[in-house]
Amino acid sequence: MESEVDPKVLAVIEEERLSGPPLTPVEVLSKLGVLEARSKPFESAWLATGDSVVAAIWAEYVNVAANGQWYIVESLNAEVRADGRERNATQAQRAEFRLAQLKRAFEAGQGFRAVLQTNRLGIVEAESNRSAKISIRVRDDEEWHVASWSEELQLAVLVRGARGWQPTVDELKSARRSHALPGGAAADGDAAQGASAQDVDEAAKGYIIRHFSSYGYQAEDVSSQALGYDVEVKDKKGGLLLRVCVRGASVGVQTRKLSPQEQASAKGEKLWRLFVVADALTGAAKHKIYKADEVAQVLPDA
Template sequence: MDQEVDPQVLAVINEKRLSGPRLNPVEIVEKMGVLAARERPFDHAWLASGDGVIATIWGEHVMVGTGARWFSLELLDTQFRTGGRARSPNQVQRAKDRLVLLKRTFDSQQTFRAVLQTNRVPIDELESNKSAKVSTRVRDDEEWHVAAWEPDEGLAVLVRGARGWVPSGAEVQAARARRGVPDAPKAGTADSTPVSGEDVQAAALAYVTRHFSGYGYKAKDVSSQHLGYDIEVSSPKGETLLKVAVKGTSLAAPRLELSSDERACSAREKLWRLLVVSDPLGSAAQHRIYKATEVSQAPGFEGE
């Protein structure tokens, strides 16, 4: 709600709201190049034309730091909201999709465009109250970037404007306190239950299936047939588009290698691709896809 927004931030939002065309929240995102905006109105980040990333920035979460620089903390826990309340499956998936896109900009050192928004109910009711609709959404003229990605701290830092500035530790701590975010757990307190390679691979297959299905494609798991690939991706009309061999990697299992069936299929099948999912069991899983001629470039790949 407006009462929760820093006055400097609210002034910018109101100026944009009053000076721009009268568009609803979906139309604003659509005008920024998101062709599927109407099909994904409840998402919090989108891939626009030209592979640019657009993400919502909640005005209630924006802090004004040194030199009037804006920043916002991005929590990396996709399973629970601030305060410990569990998200629904759809909310979890939207949170994961947003983190994947933001992490992609961080890894490539790219900026992303933002839509600033405020909400009709207090910020801590978002996702749990059906009335928690967008009150105001405006396009931000300034680009944003991910200045830090700290899995051990459970957060990333999003900064408005040019690179080179990051909030101080005291400013980050103040932002944590404002949002009620607890400090990260100390080393040694995390669950030490070992994770098997089968668990990682199963999570990777589920991730890839959700990824392609989320874009309207059909993703059929054929891994049990030992065809040299795991997922067959086809268009809504049934046309086969890709035959994807899936590999999940983690800190505990960073290496990957192709089976004899996968090597043979990669040599003869033009639609064959290798898709590597990093940390598929974590809250910020991400992936990269390789053609047969690029497989040796995959981190952790072991050849014959």
């Protein structure tokens, strides 16, 4: 809702809205070269002519840094809405398409065009409530870009304007708490304050044990035995499935590198896997799996 938009952002939207003839949400997209503007007016990302990316930016989610730079912290978890509830299959597919286009732009070092929009109701209603129509949609004349993309933290940072700037850790935490991103609601944010790498790893290990147990597997914590992995996973008959090294990932907490024992186990154990759990201290934890030869992608000095 407009009451949730930073005044500086709202001023830009109003200036753009009043600078020309009134346009419908479909017309705004059409003028940006989106061929599917009429058939898909309420998606969150589109491909325009020239294979360029156009993405919706909810003004309510825009943060304004002390230097005036605008940025958004975007969750890479396509399965969970901003309020923590699961998306249905259609909603998840739309979210995955948006993330795929943003990642493509990031990897190509390209920017993307944005449409700034506000909603008549809270944004969390936009995906499931048909009455939650767009209140205002305008073209943003400034280019946006993906400043960072972290599979480890399950976060991307979208920035408006000049490249080379990123929000600080405190700004990232503040954005997640204030906009209720997965793992960023106030209570969860408070739980993560002052957490150490060991705290995050312990929470991640508990999540992994619960995850495998929920599927009927036997998951045993063996971290005290210094075997080079933390959790041993067996099937219902006791057959060994995986030897899991666990790491938690949280904004502002340095993820630990592999110990010598873990490095040796990674090289010698065929069933060794690294599980990195983002937001382990919150109710929106999500994990990624890496083989031994993929560890260097996510852990320092691996």
